[in-house]
Amino acid sequence: MRTKVLPSLLCAGLITATGLLAASPAVAAVAAEPAARASSDASAAAAGIREKLERFPGLTVVSVADKGGFPFFTLTLDQPVDHRDPGSGTFQQRFTLWHKTETAPVVHYTGGYGLSSGTREITTLLGANQVSVEHRYFNTSRPAADIDWDDLNVWQQASDEHAIVQALKSIYRAKWLGTGASKGGMTQVYHERFYPEDLDAVVAYVAPNDANNRDDSVYERFFKTVGTAECRTALDAVQREMLVRRGAMLPRFEATSKEQGLTFKYLGSADRAFEFSVLDQVWNFWQSGTYTDCPAVPDVSRASDDELYKWSLDHGLSIYSDQGNGAEGSGPYYRQAASQLGWADLKFKHLRDVRNYPDIYQPNSVLPADMRTSYDGRVIKDVDRWVATRGERMMFVYGQNDPWSAEQFKPSKHDSHLYVAPNTNHGALISKLTPAERARAEATVKRWAGQ
Template sequence: MWDSKNTALEDNLEFIHINASANMKRIRCFLLLSWILSFSLAAQEGNISPIPSPRELGERLGLLKGIERIEALESEHFKEKYLVYVTQQVDPKNPAAGTFGQRVVVAHAGFDRPTVIVTEGYGGAYAQSSRYQDEVAKLLNANLVHVEHRYFLESVPDPLDWDYLTTENAAYDLHHVTETFKQVYSGKWISTGISKGGQTAILYRAWFPDDVDVSVPYVAPLNRSVEDGRHEPFLRKAGNRAERARILDFQKEVLKHRFAMLPLLETFCKEKELTFRMSPDEVLDYCVLEYPFAFWQWGTAVHTVPAPDADDETLFSHLVRIAGPDYFASNQDMGAFFVQAAREMGYYGYDTKPLRKLLSIESSAGYLKRFMLPESAGDIPFSAALMYDKVYNYLKENDPKMILIYGETDPWSAVRVPDFKGKKNMQIYIAPRGSHSTRIRTMPEKTREKIIRQLNEWTGD
């Protein structure tokens, strides 16, 4: 299950858009204008490295080339915080393809501190919240550069052409952002991201190995096909036998009550204004098939699974809380993710055998392309060479300073980065019974302390 609503660290923040007040904007504009005039000759030459030393971050940002706009934000954790839009090439290898503005949030801890670049895999609106903090940035008392992924929310090229949504182009975006803000922050740089953002942190390192000093990808999968095939066997062994039996019993009970479930599903989808490219029966089937994956992904407590004799409303309420139909809706806003999954990032399939007699569908094969890929994207062929081979070969042949965090029962751990032999710097940590919400802070105490010591050693603290 895609997890754009769950990638923010610390607080499960709602998307919040924060704008500076009119007075703040006037003051900022005056300050920026003063500094820009003071250093206009240097700016015209295009070689402002290092930038002259105004004392405030906002003043330095105003001197950077390729920044479309700057807005002050409030923060509970940083001295200064700004929303900026960085001009990016739609096609880094062909300027004629045009440009777009990429949303970036910059938060200031100190010019002498390391800098964490968050390689977000989805939209980045949540980073504008005054409460937002990244775990690695907090541990290192570091500056923060949070980059929204291309083709999500406010970082979408116009016109939209799916051909330019590639992991290589996303890596070039991050490279340009890093080069830009290294003019402000010259210390150690650390990349980090969660789930698809963790994938992005790894592939960024594969494309530009020297951009950052350290990488900390969380729960990052490395799929090798659209329906990888390793998730289903993993789920057949997740937890213990009693837990797996209770999950399967729940799935069967929902399908046995199909005629009671369908009216509840129809009402639910109507209230949420969800539309689908499949029938209501198929929607119910796919929610039930998705249930075990989502259950283990988010570490659901087994005791919350309704008993087989629970009433219809209880069964349905639990199902949609864990594996809701919005995931399969054609009008959800995750089309860009499914384009990437279909083209190069890969995904997972479903094991229909245990439920075959109760399902309305004969097969779930190809479900992502049939039901979830934007119709405007057309037929997208998958190529493992575009990401899997690139990343796998880089990690196998090199030993980057990288800490990879996984959860033991998270289905995405089925396709985690492998344990390559002879690696000193590449370190993989798996939290016992950990889920997709596994973080450094949720690791066992000794493991957590070891990770923090290593990060401090690598960053010079």
């Protein structure tokens, strides 16, 4: 408690002192001079970087804003739809640049989906510049028409990022570290595999590695060991009871969907969508929840229909609809899962006698017909082997209670590392490691950055 009170008191004292100084015009004028000078210097720096950026062919400065006293650029770069055939057409890929100084390290980040520019953990740790890239074919980073979904693959995205890095390296000559979480972490690993000279190191968080899509036994073991036996039993009972009471749950599911304007053309019916959503319920509970949520799991022998449905809706029953899974939503991710990334095809033994659609739990089920495809895992297997044998300066951070963290990359012996944050979910960070491991991981990241 004291550690929280003291800083607030100090802050209050500083605010009071500042108010007293401001009462004096002479003191206020003196205080304003450094601030004005700093603002002028920042404006000059922004103008200088903008001039350098605009020299690159195909690069457009969309806007410049202020973030924490530093210029924040929103940019686009013309990219080939097919890097093996540059004449086949182009699209504009969005990315941002948070500029601190040309001599600072650069953190190269992608969330793996649409544009996300939130400050990353290692950006703060290193006081780094940050480049954030929108994944190809998500949101506006796509051709205006006639999308060939075969061009949405891990090599093409790695080539997109390679073009951005090569363009900016003429300005930023310090160390470059790639980072991302979940699909973003996977994306940075693929970038490193295909263009290992671009980045000096990679820090990937909760990055799944489904190198063998036919073998999902690791996920089965995860759901037999995560949390406590009591919690696992209660969650399985809730999941099963949702399907046992399908007659009561489905009308509630349809009412919720109607309220939210959701439809189920891709999945085929509300009943199919309901079953798909129930199958994902326990996974979602552990992905975003924690073991501390276990005591709230309802007792199905006592819970009413309304209580069971309400709790499920608040704890993992995510509704898969046309609105969320088409080309404008998460559809590009499911297309990648269906074609290259793979998916967890769980057995659900405790649900076999209450399921109506035994083959529904796979990514093609939620996609429109023109985005469905067949799986080819050769590239992902190649990446898996490369990381384990030849990857250098790669760090993987996983969450102990995160289903996505069950199937992991295996780092090589070439200055590469793997950490598991205890009792954490899909939000695992270096800062959530044990104190000793956090100190080692942060020291390694700083060493990779030349600090």
